[in-house]
Amino acid sequence: MENYARARSVERPSVCPFPDLPPDTPEVRVRDGSKIRNLLRYALSRVEPRPRAEEEPSTGEAGVAAEEEGQQEGRGRPPCRQIMFTATGKGVAKAVTCAEIVKRRLGGLHQLTRVQFCTLDEVWEPLEPGAGLDSLTVSRNSPALWILLSRDPLDPRQPGYQPPGRYDALWREDGPQGPPAATGLKRKKGGGGRGRGQCRQAGRSREAKGPV
Numbered sequence: 001m002e003n004y005a006r007a008r009s010v011e012r013p014s015v016c017p018f019p020d021l022p023p024d025t026p027e028v029r030v031r032d033g034s035k036i037r038n039l040l041r042y043a044l045s046r047v048e049p050r051p052r053a054e055e056e057p058s059t060g061e062a063g064v065a066a067e068e069e070g071q072q073e074g075r076g077r078p079p080c081r082q083i084m085f086t087a088t089g090k091g092v093a094k095a096v097t098c099a100e101i102v103k104r105r106l107g108g109l110h111q112l113t114r115v116q117f118c119t120l121d122e123v124w125e126p127l128e129p130g131a132g133l134d135s136l137t138v139s140r141n142s143p144a145l146w147i148l149l150s151r152d153p154l155d156p157r158q159p160g161y162q163p164p165g166r167y168d169a170l171w172r173e174d175g176p177q178g179p180p181a182a183t184g185l186k187r188k189k190g191g192g193g194r195g196r197g198q199c200r201q202a203g204r205s206r207e208a209k210g211p212v
Contacts, residue, residue: 003133004124011088012121017114018084018148026080030087030095039098044105046080047149085147088118092145099147103164110153113160114146 026046028039083102087095103109120142126133148154154161 001124003127003131004136005127007123007125007135010121010123012119014116014118014144016084017116017146018112021082021084021148022080024080025082025084027084027086028098030085030091030098032090032094034091034094036094036098036101039094040101043083043085043098043102047083047102047106047151048079081152082148082150084149086144088120088144089142092143095145095147099149102149106151108164109149109151110164111162112148112150112154112158113162114148115160116144116146117141118144 026043028043030039085095085099099111103111118141120140122138122140124136124138126135156163
């Protein structure tokens with residue numbers, strides 16, 4: 001492939017793993033170059049119970065993404081009961097971050113996660129058009145993540161279901177003083193290595209002086 005350069009990459013349409021969603025459920029597509037603050041601004045404007053008229057309109061990458069998906073941020077509209085985050089490739093980590101921030105911001109959200117693969121078609125063009133080489137189309141599979149957050153209860157028997165709960169459940173409470181301190185061996189200050197070195201230097205100085 002040293003004689004080719006990638007011209008474009010096209011993602012094939014994927015089937016939504018949540019077939020029974022309402023038609024007004026917003027979808028936030030997270031890409032590698034997306035900014036988390038712009039994604040959260042749009043997501044919270046669709047699910048928060050109050051209009052966010054004080055927020056300035058989204059610009060930059062978030063506005064472009066909204067136009068590409070045919071979604072425009074409407075102020076004063078009734079909040080949505082569900083929202084979905086989708087990401088592929090390197091954008092998966094940002095999608096998880098956005099979902100966790102929304103869950104902490106709103107609280108009481110049920111989560112349903114699906115992991116599948118999507119197909120990307122990469123078109124490679126020859127570096128020298130007159131070399132007689134044809135264009136190449138390479139198809140590869142990329143991991144895709146779908147996260148559904150819902151105010152309404154979801155079926156807990158479905159795989160990937162996470163109920164709303166406390167985020168400090170991992171910390172064990174052992175009374176008013178908090179968790180016990182970590183136990184282990186502590187290094188003594190002024191280790192013995194330095195002292196042994198001083199003794200060795202003192203012995204060498206005595207040998208250098210010789211007998212009195």
